[in-house]
Amino acid sequence: MTTTGVRADARIVARADGRGGTALPVLDGEGPLALRRIRSSGAETRVMVVGAMSGPLGGDRFALTARVERGARLHVGSAAATLALPGQAHGEARYDVRLDVADDAELHWLPEQLISAHGSDLYVTTRAELAAGARLVLREEQVLGRAGEEPGRLTSRLTVRVAGRTVLDQELSYGPGAPGGWDGPAVLAGCRAVGQLVVVRPEFADHPAEARVLGECAALIPLAGPAVLVSAVAPDALQLRRLLDESLAGLTRTAP
């Protein structure tokens, strides 16, 4: 029986290959954060987090960093949802994601959902650091419990910085032991799926997106910087994904 959790580190570096494509000089990851390069199209290179074991479990420490250098285009997805589970090791699990995107580089960070299973305790941080001319599409979805299950404790902090200025800093906290009112009318109102889609484009600095209401539980909102946030709360993961997909498609159609 293990008493300390698993440590897993993964690193991706994407670099322009000089022929209009993107190379991956660093692609390191194993165990729960195993990485695979998959078939790509055009200038964009695709990486999949395949996760060869379950987790994070209580006490685990996961860290994933991706650096996209000038002129490179990287798309990162995951093969399956991440399932936070209770572990034999006590204490909270940590999952820290660090994303760095240079000028004239683009990152699509589109992992599958993070599911908080009953009894789990996870603190996840995602910090994206962008140069002024960088582009980003980032999606995060938190699902509270598997079907019909009470959630575990989940805290998620998302920070997006552009040219050294923080344009979004948001911490969401749910489940047993979270600060009171998390399931009430100011936070979730009984919904079980929450999502954020962040799109950063240098063009938004001169032509900011217009705020758009997507029903009473979702909105597309321009942030204080060259970025928009689609924030959505939905009864389940499927309805949430549909909302975020439609919003992203809408933003892509209007891309300058």
Added chain:
Amino acid sequence: MSRAALLVLADGRFPAGGHAHSGGAEAAVKAGRITSAAGLEDFCRGRLHTAGLVAGALAAAAVLGVDPRQLDAAADARTPSPALRSAARRLGRQLLRAARAAWPSPELDALGVQFPKGAHQPVVLGVAARSAGLAPEDAAYCAAYESVSGPATATVRLLSLDPFDATGVLARLAPELDRVADRAVAAARRALDEGVDALPAASGPLLEVAAEWHAAWPVRLFAS
């Protein structure tokens, strides 16, 4: 200076325009998410631990002397909804006017020059408390209390809720308000050394999203 200044600053009749805002309660009532005193309590508890905690920490940090420009930028990053950001600036501008009359100070004057469109209300609240000689704890209490007293008062009007029930809600939240104020001040002290990233960023997704929905209504009783 006198601690009684806190009573003046926290008084619902302090002429800073707060009565025109429901703190998201109007949208939550319309959406059917607040229908009773129990629903109001749930709403207020969620708002206290998210927007209330952040506001308390911003206000306390301003009392401690953290640069208002950095605090205002931190408030922007923690308030994705443009409707809420503009409401916070409007309230900040109104509070600044009242505070300059009550506790004139060069710092309040400077705030008016730096932010012609208004700074976020909790930042102004902190600088006002500082000008009144109050402590960071006082400002944190004031901001955290405002995060629940506004919705409670508004819900009395919106639902014709019994004012005694609404006051009962606020009284029951008092122990949690103590804890939120403590956390806010602790974070503000960290921000003094580590910068504004150390401030809490707790967020209620429905507060943000519903504020956008509310701002799009043609007719509404409250400004936010």
